[in-house]
Amino acid sequence: MERSAKRDVVVTLIVSAILIAVMPMLIGTYTLTVLVIYGMLGLSLGLIWGFGGILCFGQAAFFGLGAYVYAIAAVNIGESTLPMILAVLLPGAFAAVLGAVMFYGRLTDVYLGVITLVVTLILFKFINSTAGPQYVIGDARLGGFNGIPGFQTLNVPGDSGAYIWGDAYFYVCAVALVIVFLLVTWLLRSSFGRIAIGIRENETRMALIGYDVAARKTVLFAIGAAIAGLAGALFANWAEIVTPNLFSLGQSAEIIIWCIVGGLGTRLGPIVGAAGLAYLKFLLGQQSMIDNTLIMGLVLVIFVLFLPRGLVPAVGSLWHASVGRTARRRPANRRMRRARHG
Amino acid sequence: MAETVLETAGLTMRFGGVTASDNVDFKLKARELRCLIGPNGAGKSTFFKCVTGLLTPSEGHVFMRGQEVTGWMPHQVASLGVGIKTQTPNVMDALSVHENIWLAARRFFTPVEAVARTDDVIDRLALGSIARTDLGQLAHGERQRVELGLVVVTDPWLVLLDEPAAGMSAADVDRMTGIILEMTRSAAVVIVEHDMQFIRSIAETVTVFHQGAVLMEDHVDRVMTDETVRRVYLGKKA
Amino acid sequence: MDISFVILVEMLYAIASLVLISAGLAVVFGMMKVINLAHGEFMMMGGYATITAVGLGVNVFIAMLIVAPLVVGLIGLVVERLVIRHLYGRLVDTMLATWGLSLVFIGLATMIFGNTTTGISTPIPGFTVGAYQINGYNFFIIVMAVVLVIALYAVLKGTRAGLIARGTMQRSDMAAALGYSPDRIYMATFFFGSALSGLAGAILAPLVGLVPTSGGAYIAKAFITVIAGGPSLIAGLVSSATSFGLVNQIFTFAVSPVIGEVALLIAAVILLRAMPQGITSRFFKGKL
Numbered sequence: 079m080e081r082s083a084k085r086d087v088v089v090t091l092i093v094s095a096i097l098i099a100v101m102p103m104l105i106g107t108y109t110l111t112v113l114v115i116y117g118m119l120g121l122s123l124g125l126i127w128g129f130g131g132i133l134c135f136g137q138a139a140f141f142g143l144g145a146y147v148y149a150i151a152a153v154n155i156g157e158s159t160l161p162m163i164l165a166v167l168l169p170g171a172f173a174a175v176l177g178a179v180m181f182y183g184r185l186t187d188v189y190l191g192v193i194t195l196v197v198t199l200i201l202f203k204f205i206n207s208t209a210g211p212q213y214v215i216g217d218a219r220l221g222g223f224n225g226i227p228g229f230q231t232l233n234v235p236g237d238s239g240a241y242i243w244g245d246a247y248f249y250v251c252a253v254a255l256v257i258v259f260l261l262v263t264w265l266l267r268s269s270f271g272r273i274a275i276g277i278r279e280n281e282t283r284m285a286l287i288g289y290d291v292a293a294r295k296t297v298l299f300a301i302g303a304a305i306a307g308l309a310g311a312l313f314a315n316w317a318e319i320v321t322p323n324l325f326s327l328g329q330s331a332e333i334i335i336w337c338i339v340g341g342l343g344t345r346l347g348p349i350v351g352a353a354g355l356a357y358l359k360f361l362l363g364q365q366s367m368i369d370n371t372l373i374m375g376l377v378l379v380i381f382v383l384f385l386p387r388g389l390v391p392a393v394g395s396l397w398h399a400s401v402g403r404t405a406r407r408r409p410a411n412r413r414m415r416r417a418r419h420g
Numbered sequence: 421m422a423e424t425v426l427e428t429a430g431l432t433m434r435f436g437g438v439t440a441s442d443n444v445d446f447k448l449k450a451r452e453l454r455c456l457i458g459p460n461g462a463g464k465s466t467f468f469k470c471v472t473g474l475l476t477p478s479e480g481h482v483f484m485r486g487q488e489v490t491g492w493m494p495h496q497v498a499s500l501g502v503g504i505k506t507q508t509p510n511v512m513d514a515l516s517v518h519e520n521i522w523l524a525a526r527r528f529f530t531p532v533e534a535v536a537r538t539d540d541v542i543d544r545l546a547l548g549s550i551a552r553t554d555l556g557q558l559a560h561g562e563r564q565r566v567e568l569g570l571v572v573v574t575d576p577w578l579v580l581l582d583e584p585a586a587g588m589s590a591a592d593v594d595r596m597t598g599i600i601l602e603m604t605r606s607a608a609v610v611i612v613e614h615d616m617q618f619i620r621s622i623a624e625t626v627t628v629f630h631q632g633a634v635l636m637e638d639h640v641d642r643v644m645t646d647e648t649v650r651r652v653y654l655g656k657k658a
Numbered sequence: 659m660d661i662s663f664v665i666l667v668e669m670l671y672a673i674a675s676l677v678l679i680s681a682g683l684a685v686v687f688g689m690m691k692v693i694n695l696a697h698g699e700f701m702m703m704g705g706y707a708t709i710t711a712v713g714l715g716v717n718v719f720i721a722m723l724i725v726a727p728l729v730v731g732l733i734g735l736v737v738e739r740l741v742i743r744h745l746y747g748r749l750v751d752t753m754l755a756t757w758g759l760s761l762v763f764i765g766l767a768t769m770i771f772g773n774t775t776t777g778i779s780t781p782i783p784g785f786t787v788g789a790y791q792i793n794g795y796n797f798f799i800i801v802m803a804v805v806l807v808i809a810l811y812a813v814l815k816g817t818r819a820g821l822i823a824r825g826t827m828q829r830s831d832m833a834a835a836l837g838y839s840p841d842r843i844y845m846a847t848f849f850f851g852s853a854l855s856g857l858a859g860a861i862l863a864p865l866v867g868l869v870p871t872s873g874g875a876y877i878a879k880a881f882i883t884v885i886a887g888g889p890s891l892i893a894g895l896v897s898s899a900t901s902f903g904l905v906n907q908i909f910t911f912a913v914s915p916v917i918g919e920v921a922l923l924i925a926a927v928i929l930l931r932a933m934p935q936g937i938t939s940r941f942f943k944g945k946l
């Protein structure tokens with residue numbers, strides 16, 4: 079166990095070092111940066127959904143919240159370190175409260191879906207309606223549908239004049255993703271992560287063993303939200319503006335599509351799905367023959383129907399089959415997404 | 421006199437118009453082995469669910485070792501040291517036998533100790549050959565045995581087993597009988613069963629449920645020969 | 659006096675539009691335990707069907723009440739055969755697939771109709787009560803909602819199809835046991851549910867400027883109204899539409915329309931937390 083954990087870390091570091099070195103030769107760092115950020119956002123949902131069985135239709139809420147918290151704090155503080163920290167902590171805290179409300183109510187999948195979706199909509203509607211000058215937090219005008227532009231972007235901690243931008247910003251984001259990935263790996267190997275997977279598989283059994291299922295789901299949900307919040311803050315820095323669209327249903331749908339296409343129950347799947355589809359969208363954006371939304375929708379439908387386990391597990395089992403080893407067990411046989419309903 | 425570890429007073433559970441559990445007074449002493457029998461739909465599982473917190477009783481009280489646990493959540497009841505096997509198999513299908521049992525052990529022990537105990541239980545239940553197999557791929561009897569393993573590994577002082585022998589081969593039942601008898605050295609055990617042969621082989625006191633209420637409670641020999649029980653039970657079964 | 663009349667009409671209108679918005683989704687969910695997240699887009703297509711038909715010279719009421727339900731019903735039929743039918747019993751997968759479909763329809767509508775707002779004018783003139791102007795079309799919507807509820811009730815209570823439907827709602831294996839093919843029942847249900855969505859979209863179209871993304875405004879409201887309604891189809895629909903409609907209007911009057919919307923959504927979260935199985939799991943038990 080210990081040795082395989084070390085190997086995991088080493089492999090992760092080597093592969094990501096190679097990718098970070100090679101990718102900028104293929105794709106511009108400006109585009110790469112946002113792919114990396116989306117990868118982190120995908121990972122945040124992949125963690126709670128794929129390993130915790132928590133169906134969240136509103137992961138965009140925490141993404142948007144992270145971005146807005148960063149922007150508002152940056153306007154007020156004028157230095158980026160504390161805003162970055164707040165952008166992780168506040169979405170996490172918000173999710174902890176929301177999660178406690180939902181999980182202690184023993185709500186099942188569908189209801190979880192409804193509530194997370196509705197919460198996203200509330201935030202969207204509320205932020206959208208804050209165009210008036212009376213909506214200010216400190217020095218920051220919320221700006222309604224126009225969003226908040228012109229906040230302090232990432233700087234070297236302690237030196238608000240030393241901006242980190244361009245290629246340097248890409249490396250910061252990439253390293254952040256690698257760190258988050260390693261933390262998620264560590265979490266899943268820990269008792270907490272293994273218990274979370276047990277809960278995904280059978281809540282009743284885990285409760286009968288004596289685990290406080292609601293508390294554990296709440297914590298996992300908050301961790302996922304904190305990661306989404308970090309992604310949101312990084313996105314705010316990249317876009318240099320935050321708008322209510324970050325909270326939109328379309329954004330939530332996209333995160334879900336990334337996870338399904340990449341593969342739930344894997345750490346890599348949601349990252350690959352996010353970066354891959356976002357890049358596809360970027361390429362598609364340069365043509366006007368076929369509508370972008372239509373293609374994303376088709377991708378989702380086709381994957382749900384024909385490749386419900388997603389790309390990474392499928393490629394994984396192909397690989398193992400061809401190499402002749404027994405296919406590594408994938409827990410994500412989608413039972414987790416079936417509600418105890420009909 | 422041994423201490424009373426489980427007691428219910430006037431336990432009643434209604435589902436709409438159905439009274440599935442009707443004013444049940446039940447007492448169990450430490451290290452006692454008790455069998456519950458009764459025709460299908462008699463309310464045995466409902467009684468279990470009320471005791472374990474899976475259902476909140478409409479009326480009445482549940483006490484464990486003198487402490488009132490009425491309305492507690494299942495994890496709180498389990499955390500007291502109560503081992504529970506439900507009627508429908510409740511296991512983690514996508515995880516291996518080893519992982520399943522480890523998760524149960526981990527609740528009360530450190531990771532290292534949990535591994536040791538898991539290995540020990542796997543030996544005792546003769547699960548070694550399938551230790552790395554996913555539960556989803558096992559036969560029904562094997563799954564039952566693993567679920568028993570989940571219960572045993574935590575060293576509970578109260579064990580509630582809902583139809584543990586269902587779907588097991590004769591050899592499996594024999595092995596399980598051994599394990600249950602071993603458990604009674606440290607735990608009080610309540611078993612719901614339909615398999616009369618099994619009950620004869622193991623039980624002393626038997627409680628008979630009928631239409632949610634306790635019909636009689638006596639030594640197994642007297643229960644087996646009782647006219648009312650025969651009528652209630654066989655009348656439905658035959 | 660005048661103001662209270664106006665407020666009453668506004669309240670009824672809010673409730674009625676929630677009933678209309680949710681009816682199609684409620685029928686499909688009640689019968690098939692399927693949540694169609696493309697429901698909003700079905701309504702959007704009902705709107706476009708109406709506008710297109712009117713553009714071709716069809717009478718506006720015929721376009722709304724006949725053309726739109728038929729067109730959308732047929733689209734629903736195709737969707738059921740191609741996608742939904744492969745996912746029965748997998749609630750979450752159905753939600754995901756229909757969410758994908760909703761994006762497909764948004765994309766298609768954008769390609770066909772463009773990303774601009776189109777609309778038709780309301781075919782019923784307004785009138786004044788004292789100093790207040792009342793939108794006559796609101797009355798039409800209230801009437802349509804009442805008619806719809808009564809018709810649903812009559813069909814479910816009074817016809818053979820309704821009997822089968824009620825049986826299916828109680829126990830999905832019941833109809834099969836009685837010799838009716840569940841496949842055909844589901845097909846018919848989905849057609850009927852989609853037609854209702856199309857109808858609602860058509861009726862509401864004159865009130866809103868139509869864009870391909872219009873459906874998004876409906877789906878969340880429909881979704882929560884249906885889920886909060888719980889197991890009884892009609893009682894659930896009416897009771898949750900009433901609760902949410904009232905909350906919405908009270909906050910709209912007291913604060914602002916946006917806060918009215920937000921209050922509605924917050925009420926939904928609270929309601930679901932308090933009654934996870936919906937209103938009719940606690941009240942109006944056993945009603946239709």
Ligand SMILES: Nc1ncnc2c1ncn2[C@@H]1O[C@H](COP(=O)(O)OP(=O)(O)OP(=O)(O)O)[C@@H](O)[C@H]1O
Pocket residue numbers: 435438439440458459460461462463464465466467507
């Ligand atoms: N959740 C529920 N809702 C409504 N009725 C229920 C529910 N659970 C159980 N019942 C009813 O309560 C009664 C007792 O059921 P229970 O499962 O406790 O019986 P049992 O003695 O365990 O039967 P078996 O031997 O078949 O397992 C039955 O009539 C059953 O239909």
Ligand SMILES: [Mg+2]
Pocket residue numbers: 464465466507582
């Ligand atoms: Mg039972």
